[in-house]
Amino acid sequence: MTTWLAGLEERARAVLPAPVLEYVAQGARESVSTAEAVASWSAFRFLPHVMRDVTDVDPGVELLGRRTELPWGVAPTTLQRVVHPDGELAMARATAAASGLLVVSSNAGTPFAEIGATGVRWWLQAYLPADRTLAEPMLAGAVEAGAEAVVLTVDTPVVGTKYAVGESIWATVDPALVRVNFGPGHEERPGADKATDLGPHDLDWLRESTGLPVVVKGVLRPDDARRCVDAGASAVWVSNHGGRQLDRAVPTAAALPDVVDAVGADAQVYVDGGVRSGLDVLAALASGADAVFLGRPPVWALAEGEAGVARLHAELLAETVEALRLAGCRRVADTRDLLAAPALPAT
Amino acid sequence: MTTWLAGLEERARAVLPAPVLEYVAQGARESVSTAEAVASWSAFRFLPHVMRDVTDVDPGVELLGRRTELPWGVAPTTLQRVVHPDGELAMARATAAASGLLVVSSNAGTPFAEIGATGVRWWLQAYLPADRTLAEPMLAGAVEAGAEAVVLTVDTPVVGTKYAVGESIWATVDPALVRVNFGPGHEERPGADKATDLGPHDLDWLRESTGLPVVVKGVLRPDDARRCVDAGASAVWVSNHGGRQLDRAVPTAAALPDVVDAVGADAQVYVDGGVRSGLDVLAALASGADAVFLGRPPVWALAEGEAGVARLHAELLAETVEALRLAGCRRVADTRDLLAAPALPAT
Amino acid sequence: MTTWLAGLEERARAVLPAPVLEYVAQGARESVSTAEAVASWSAFRFLPHVMRDVTDVDPGVELLGRRTELPWGVAPTTLQRVVHPDGELAMARATAAASGLLVVSSNAGTPFAEIGATGVRWWLQAYLPADRTLAEPMLAGAVEAGAEAVVLTVDTPVVGTKYAVGESIWATVDPALVRVNFGPGHEERPGADKATDLGPHDLDWLRESTGLPVVVKGVLRPDDARRCVDAGASAVWVSNHGGRQLDRAVPTAAALPDVVDAVGADAQVYVDGGVRSGLDVLAALASGADAVFLGRPPVWALAEGEAGVARLHAELLAETVEALRLAGCRRVADTRDLLAAPALPAT
Amino acid sequence: MTTWLAGLEERARAVLPAPVLEYVAQGARESVSTAEAVASWSAFRFLPHVMRDVTDVDPGVELLGRRTELPWGVAPTTLQRVVHPDGELAMARATAAASGLLVVSSNAGTPFAEIGATGVRWWLQAYLPADRTLAEPMLAGAVEAGAEAVVLTVDTPVVGTKYAVGESIWATVDPALVRVNFGPGHEERPGADKATDLGPHDLDWLRESTGLPVVVKGVLRPDDARRCVDAGASAVWVSNHGGRQLDRAVPTAAALPDVVDAVGADAQVYVDGGVRSGLDVLAALASGADAVFLGRPPVWALAEGEAGVARLHAELLAETVEALRLAGCRRVADTRDLLAAPALPAT
């Protein structure tokens, strides 16, 4: 038997065209890191506590100083409107209903104002162009629409090569469904390409130009995490982009503990990649993450519309609460010494 | 060729209905811990002693100060009368004949008095309800029927989710075959649900209200073991409930040594989960357990009635004695340095 | 393509009856140690030396003070006359021609005098009976027939259980082909069973009653090795009896280094189990063995008669010499630091 | 989907006769080291840097003091003219066009002068004969034709045994396609066999008789690397000959770091074996190699002629540049701390 959660991708397969499915599933090159992500969380073993009062379990966390009811957020993903006509709006509504957090890609196909109007708590994810000033209107639009933070993705100076089977998604996508928060002709302007020279100064600039806290997404090294926090980042997001950038990048499950050691006292640390179940959530929290982000699962759930995303949050919450309870943890902070040492086979 | 012992589950398959078989075999969630239990004992390698006199080998052990002829006991399992009409009585008679120890589930389908009347040495396993006083009559009944200890199961604040294929056992079970040692209407009373707030104080209460030594079942962490012993437990039973509660819980084979280190000088330490052969018994004893408990094997054997359980004890004893002899060990205490270091692949 | 050496068992399959093949191949219980033996040598990786003069390579070794041209000997095996009518004599002649060493089982089907008459260098392997005096005539016969040492097998207080598929060899064997060096009716005498109380004193007794150096076969632990050497053993033979006694015993490849550390300065150390190729021989020598012994390969080769055994020695010698040369080693003593650390996955 | 690079061997399969394909692919004995080479690079995991300016990425390296645009060279391989009529000339032209480095086997089927005339930067690889003076004319010819260094292969005192399936290549090769840079009748002369007594003195002799820097190919041990450098080697080339000499030799990926530690401050260190992709190149550079060499891939590419080799360089360069960029490295020197520790499962 397979659970509703475990069947997400398979059900999406019945609904979505092949190029869309492939776009969502694919990893860079041989997809080693993509595949390993899922396996690396399930390699953790737990040492549950017993004889603790777990009558009331609270899975909620504080993210940048404000509480959400879910210990995960929705990671930014492009092409949500290609997956479902309601795209980011369905994602936003379902996430708002669950009192969760949504991170919206700057490639989104829905105007920020409409997303903000759903009442969801949201953060903007941004790629910066070579000419930073070209991003200013988009950033301003997000601020105006209520984004509470900016997530700067730093692992994508160029897009990692993927080996497409069959027709590429980009050959078929309706341009009206992508990057609608940029002015017309944006991509043709000189300097519109992704910046290849991001640096700590960009964090300053982002924070000052938006007035928002900055989260840096795509960090795997403790030294880089330190640089980010020293440059004013409020949080560091450990990610290898779902295995879509440098293949054979270390699993985030393996990278996380050193990043937490390096900056956990001074900033929040999030993690994404391969989280698929409540036990995975528990493993990530036990490894020291302040929260987890989900990339592909909400996209597959979106194939079933707002209801799909709502059910994703509900099912994962039920699994997570059961896992916390059986692990003898009343809240996320109680999970920190759950892992059997050594937690993970060296990679 | 397969041995009688190795063929236990397969033969049960020919006799028992599918939902019963599934109920016995299943683990929580993905059954990772259930599967790993068996593999983890067989991963141990031995460094046998030679040139020791092994003419007389004594496999017996002292359990809570009284000798049994077998270095294992029968772990508590629900639904024995569903597996075989003679249920707990067949289990008791065969175990008594082997001078072994039986642990009876508080969910048993046979009155304690009948079990006690077989003359078997037995312990009561209890789940405590939210309202502890509701358990008092059942506990008193067990004391009266000669239970020599109470085993408190602490790993089940809620029952771990299992994914049933086909009809669930609970849809078909005759209620007369379960929990007969509680008064009628017990489950409908407020406070009858399993307690979610067990704590050390419950050990005190149990010991005082029954006058029996208390064993805590379901401990995996050395710190919890310490808490139990400090609260007066006579023994700690390392168990992940056969993988039926928190999936991805550490194998008991991996958890055992640290628990022995933490409390072995002050209390007895037992272990269960995945023990299937004399070599598994040897590995568990060599890891420091004072005794081993068997969950599923006696249930499968029970499908062949009292004779099945008797043969289980006999076959396993023959294997264990041969293993001790070939390992150069005259008694259980001689097994302690048999394991090649590192004993177990880190998990 | 498979080599002549690698094809040994398969070719034997075409010649020998099933029960004989099974008798030779089988291990105790699940045959874990038997299977692992072969795998454990091939898990070693070499760090070959370069720019050393390997024009002349000498694979010979000194065994108990006398040189043999082969760095291995033939281990004792029962039922050689069942494998081939010429049995021990074919084994002896081929081994003599290669200037090798033969260890003859006390269960041999050929009179010691006939074996000695071939001119082969040979050692007697003995199991001692409960009543030691019953062994005296057999020991005296071996001394008279020129045995140069006694190998006492200490890992067999009882014979490890094997799971036979089909008819057991013992149901079919002609008793005239086994144990011909004992007087008639030997096995029926009281005290003729294998001793279960072997101890260091037996080494003394053996040495004194035969006047020969004593080798102890079946040692896996450094502490036991030490006891043997302190009791006067001239050599210790690291063996788990080809996996035929205690299953899940540590691979000899894993046990060897600690034994060499413990007694290598004071006595010779041999090893057997799973050696099948020149690279395996190299790995065993590099691990510190003074010589290697071969159990099953000579038996399979014997299915092809004296010529088979001769070819076994010749092929393995060619492989070993090539391996030594490519490893930059002129002699066995040069192999000691060839292994990449850590040499072997922990078991 | 498979990439052009990943499909190299398969496409060669459509063009080359079986014995040629087998000659190229084969490893010694069981081909363990050959197979493991590929797997060992892909076992590395990266900790990419972020927020570094990777606008301009320079993959070029200095080899013996002179810059090449590629961080790899073409390793010496015999029988190139059997693979393609243009043989070494096609290899040279394509490599020259890419501003790369070619190492030419002394077994080459093309006169050195013709190779030199292509303008390629090249080094001579030499096996020394027992009678060193027999090599002098060949060495002189190489010097005259512009070879910039001599690579002495030291892992081949004898050729490692391979198990050929079907007809051996040597039964079919036209002798005019091999070893054309030796005088006629060279192989029949006494002393023409490969030297089995190479030593440090040969490095002196080579350097003096050719006036060229000497590179030692086939080193796996740090102590040997040290001996080479102390004897005047300008570089040490970590290689197990593509697994074609001592099978079960350690993977070069495992051997490299210790060699770099031992001599990296005093000499260059190269590595070959199993490098098949840009990520493999990155792993080797990150492990401390000054450059990588490719054996089989250029041979398979040569089946498609000069264009094939040209495309090999171009595709691998694109992959390598992308890998460097995504790893946050502007140049090879930036790669040194990219590997997650422990980098490689112990072997």
Ligand SMILES: Cc1cc2nc3c(=O)[nH]c(=O)nc-3n(C[C@H](O)[C@H](O)[C@H](O)COP(=O)(O)O)c2cc1C
């Ligand atoms: C289809 C898809 C589109 C993505 N688009 C973006 C994006 O626009 N911006 C971004 O920072 N990350 C993007 N990512 C990466 C995700 O934010 C996230 O890091 C990753 O998917 C996490 O791994 P998971 O999918 O295993 O949960 C995308 C991932 C996928 C699968």
Ligand SMILES: Cc1cc2nc3c(=O)[nH]c(=O)nc-3n(C[C@H](O)[C@H](O)[C@H](O)COP(=O)(O)O)c2cc1C
């Ligand atoms: C069918 C079944 C029913 C069980 N019922 C109980 C129970 O009522 N009380 C309890 O403490 N443990 C119960 N357990 C857990 C066992 O006591 C024991 O911890 C576990 O089965 C040991 O693992 P093993 O089956 O691999 O030997 C049950 C296990 C099984 C398989």
Ligand SMILES: Cc1cc2nc3c(=O)[nH]c(=O)nc-3n(C[C@H](O)[C@H](O)[C@H](O)COP(=O)(O)O)c2cc1C
């Ligand atoms: C068929 C067979 C018979 C054996 N008989 C004896 C024996 O009589 N005495 C003894 O000490 N060991 C005996 N052994 C064990 C061997 O001496 C040796 O320890 C073992 O076979 C080594 O492993 P290998 O077969 O993998 O080389 C026997 C082994 C086999 C396979």
Ligand SMILES: Cc1cc2nc3c(=O)[nH]c(=O)nc-3n(C[C@H](O)[C@H](O)[C@H](O)COP(=O)(O)O)c2cc1C
């Ligand atoms: C077909 C073939 C021929 C080779 N001939 C030579 C040679 O003549 N001289 C030499 O030093 N190495 C020779 N080698 C070894 C290569 O130089 C190199 O060390 C090895 O191929 C590297 O491994 P790779 O093939 O996995 O890249 C040969 C290798 C192959 C595959």
